[in-house]
Amino acid sequence: MRTELLALLAFAGCKCGSESTNGIQASSPATGDKAAAPSGPPLASKAYFRVDAAPDQPACQVDAPCEAQLILTALGDYHVNNDYPFKLVAEATPNVKVDGTGTFSPKGKQGTMALPFRTSSAGTAKIAGTFKLSVCNDENCQIESPKIAFEIPVRAAAR
Amino acid sequence: MRTTLFVSLALLSSVSAALAEAPAAPKQMEPVPTAEIGKLAPDFTLPDLDGKQVKLSAFKGKTVVLEWFNPGCPFVKKSHSVGSLVETAKKAVTAGKGNVVWLAINSGGAGKQGAALEDNKVAVKTWSLAHPVLRDEAGTVGKAYGATNTPHMFVIDPAGKLAYMGAIDNSPDAERKSAPDGKLINYVESAIADVAAKRPVKIATSKAYGCSVKYAN
Numbered sequence: 001m002r003t004e005l006l007a008l009l010a011f012a013g014c015k016c017g018s019e020s021t022n023g024i025q026a027s028s029p030a031t032g033d034k035a036a037a038p039s040g041p042p043l044a045s046k047a048y049f050r051v052d053a054a055p056d057q058p059a060c061q062v063d064a065p066c067e068a069q070l071i072l073t074a075l076g077d078y079h080v081n082n083d084y085p086f087k088l089v090a091e092a093t094p095n096v097k098v099d100g101t102g103t104f105s106p107k108g109k110q111g112t113m114a115l116p117f118r119t120s121s122a123g124t125a126k127i128a129g130t131f132k133l134s135v136c137n138d139e140n141c142q143i144e145s146p147k148i149a150f151e152i153p154v155r156a157a158a159r
Numbered sequence: 160m161r162t163t164l165f166v167s168l169a170l171l172s173s174v175s176a177a178l179a180e181a182p183a184a185p186k187q188m189e190p191v192p193t194a195e196i197g198k199l200a201p202d203f204t205l206p207d208l209d210g211k212q213v214k215l216s217a218f219k220g221k222t223v224v225l226e227w228f229n230p231g232c233p234f235v236k237k238s239h240s241v242g243s244l245v246e247t248a249k250k251a252v253t254a255g256k257g258n259v260v261w262l263a264i265n266s267g268g269a270g271k272q273g274a275a276l277e278d279n280k281v282a283v284k285t286w287s288l289a290h291p292v293l294r295d296e297a298g299t300v301g302k303a304y305g306a307t308n309t310p311h312m313f314v315i316d317p318a319g320k321l322a323y324m325g326a327i328d329n330s331p332d333a334e335r336k337s338a339p340d341g342k343l344i345n346y347v348e349s350a351i352a353d354v355a356a357k358r359p360v361k362i363a364t365s366k367a368y369g370c371s372v373k374y375a376n
Contacts, residue, residue: 083368085330085337132332134233140272141370143233143333 038071044146048078049135053150054112062157063120068127070113070148072104074135080106081141084134088115088148093126095119122156192305194324196363200315201303205264205293208279213293218260220317222354224251224347226327227301227372228263228292229309230282231273234369237333238310239286243345244327248290251351258317259351261290266301268375273309298374308367314350314360323350325365333369 042050054069070088074080086104102115119125128149135142193201200223204214215223226244229235238244248261267274279292295301304313304324314323328345330338338344346365353360 083331083366085332087332087337136370139373141233143237 038073043070043148043150044131044144045075046142046144048075048137048142049073049133049144050075051131051133051146051148053152057152060119060125060152060154062122062154063118064157066117066119066125066152066154068115068117068125068150068152070115070131070150072111072113072131072133072135074109077137078135078142079109079137080111081134081136082106084143085132086111086113086134087132088113088129089132090115090117090127090129093128095121096125096127098127098129119154122154124151125154126151192303194304194313194321196321196324198321199319200313200321201300203295203300203303205295205300207291207293208276208283211291213262213291215262215315216319219319221257222255222259222317222322222351223315224248224259224261224351225304225313225315226261226263227304227306227309227311228265228279228282229267229273229370229373230265230278232309232370234333235273235309238327238369239282242327242333242335243330243343243347244310245286247327247345247348248288251348252290255351255355258355263288263290263292264295264300264306265292266295266298266306267373268298269296271373271375272370274373296375298372298376301372301374306372308369309372310369311367311372312347314347314354316354322354322360323347323363324367325362326367326369329365331368 038052038055040052042052044051050073052071052073054071057069058067060066072080086102088102090098096117096119099116102113104111104113113131115127117125117127126149130145131148132145134144200215202214202216204212207213251259252261265274265279274296282288283292310327312323312325312327313321316322323346325346327347328335328338328343330336330343335343346362349362350360
């Protein structure tokens with residue numbers, strides 16, 4: 001009988017404790033958009049972000065305007081810092097002429113950096129540079145400047 | 160025994176029900192920001208890193224710059240190491256010939272990023288800061304000014320009125336490298352110059368950038 005009474009006391013105590021929060025529910029951590037992180041090895045990463053080349057790069061042709069695309073994914077409870085001036089500061093690479101520092105389009109936990117360029121030779125165009133990025137969670141913001149490099153296939157100009 | 164159990168159950172049930180129906184406790188009111196351009200800036204008294212009390216109204220007759228500060232924030236680190244806060248305070252104070260005062264304020268709550276006394280002392284040494292860093296652990300002053308970011312800047316004119324509030328500059332990478340069209344504007348220097356020349360501040364507000372202020376609550 002004493003056991004039953006103790007169990008009832010425990011139950012009642014648990015219920016009372018729940019109500020005594022005055023209706024405020026413990027919130028679970030915000031997860032934001034649940035974008036799946038790209039698979040495969042990233043171009044750069046830390047515990048709170050990863051940078052990948054977009055899997056579907058636009059088809060590029062010699063001497064025609066093209067666009068390299070990078071995907072930034074914020075990891076864990078981090079999100080892309082929408083107020084940050086994201087930039088890809090390109091390094092000089094053979095036969096590639098980059099135009100500007102890119103345009104970043106954020107969306108929740110991911111963002112796409114599009115970098116216009118032209119190349120003068122068929123095969124592959126090497127895009128390399130420093131990606132200046134920022135991600136935040138409720139407590140902290142991080143600024144990072146990873147070096148990245150990747151290649152984009154380029155076909156010969158149509159005759 | 161059975162009677163005792165029924166009495167206990169009835170008692171428990173009524174207590175539980177009473178608690179379940181208890182009205183919600185009144186929510187604690189958040190201080191409403193009272194800082195407004197052209198109006199008297201909220202007065203305050205805060206301790207510096209040595210515990211010395213610093214009172215804003217003691218500087219009446221001078222231009223006062225308030226810089227919301229958190230040495231653990233990457234934007235503050237960038238601003239003080241390569242950005243627009245490098246030497247800006249010293250230059251402003253020197254050029255002001257005693258008429259410009261610069262105060263950094265850390266509104267981080269105890270245990271929050273960059274709030275520890277030692278972290279602030281290290282930052283003062285690292286960045287050779289010659290101005291006081293004031294501690295506002297309760298966040299009262301930060302909230303009165305509506306400080307949301309670190310860095311978040313406020314310029315108060317000699318009459319004690321708020322003349323500027325916003326970012327330190329127009330380069331939100333905190334490195335002076337992302338100003339539109341490459342034309343960097345240091346809003347605080349510009350506001351100080353306007354105040355000194357007794358003309359209206361050309362850019363009185365801007366959107367602050369950086370980390371959120373790590374208030375205690």
